[in-house]
Amino acid sequence: MLPLATRAPAKINLSLHVLGRRADGYHELDSLVAFAGTGDRLTLRPGATLGLQTSGPTAVSAGHDADNLVLKAARLLVERMPGVKVGVFHLVKRLPVAAGIGGGSSDAAAALRLLARLNDLPLSHPAIVDAARETGADVLVCLQARARVMRGTGEVLGPVLRLPRLFAVLVNPGVPVATPEIFRALGLPPGEIRRSPTASDWPMTSAADLVAALRDARNDLEPAACSLQPLVTEVLRRLSETPDCRLARMSGSGATVFGLFDDADAAAAAARQIQAVRPHWWVKPTMLR
């Protein structure tokens, strides 16, 4: 049987508002999430045992089999459905890791998509949904990998949104950022949750309307990331200074920053400009969806 294949696209938090810290330490979020055309690639060769091989430019930093989220997600599904068909995954890792663009979460979601396909299960099957939730906070939104509002700690998803034509340049300066440290730096007291400051009805009529609404929004983790990792400040400045950049903002807990552009040519030109002065940074022009 031929291997099954899927892409694991980068996740972009177009906005990320922190509403408070729960008693268990996790933070409640309200985020408009989109997905990029760029990402990792995952294949599954059906077989008797579960396994994982990795290759690609960022495979080494993605770490061992044992802590790879692909296997974690697959094992959580097997626990819930002991007879489920499995096989050996091959992950081609291209996204930077610990980068705020959900690389590991998207890989885990891709693994669940392939296992769902192999076993004729809908993505809405409770075992798939539970395995996604338990693997990590961002895995559920990565299952369908379509733009939508994400709330709570990632378990509450709004309907899939049809984004206007919007282009982005993703820039990562090559420094990993530890998510728990960024959340801790907010210093929020446990147990106090604000009501959501944003409506869920983001304007999707045109890129200009959406960008205008996004300018009124924030990534609440950006100031903490900038003070813990000053390179984030430099990336934000370099992106916002490129011609035609409509908005530059950090994704997730960083350090990846995205710039928004109206068209593919402007995004490609901005990417070339940044790559020319910072050849070692990871710079990717892409469409969003």
Ligand code: C5P
């Ligand atoms: O879900 P993930 O493993 O990426 O989260 C890493 C850490 O980031 C958590 O252990 C927690 O400290 C923090 N976090 C949080 N609130 C969230 C997501 C993550 O406090 N909504």
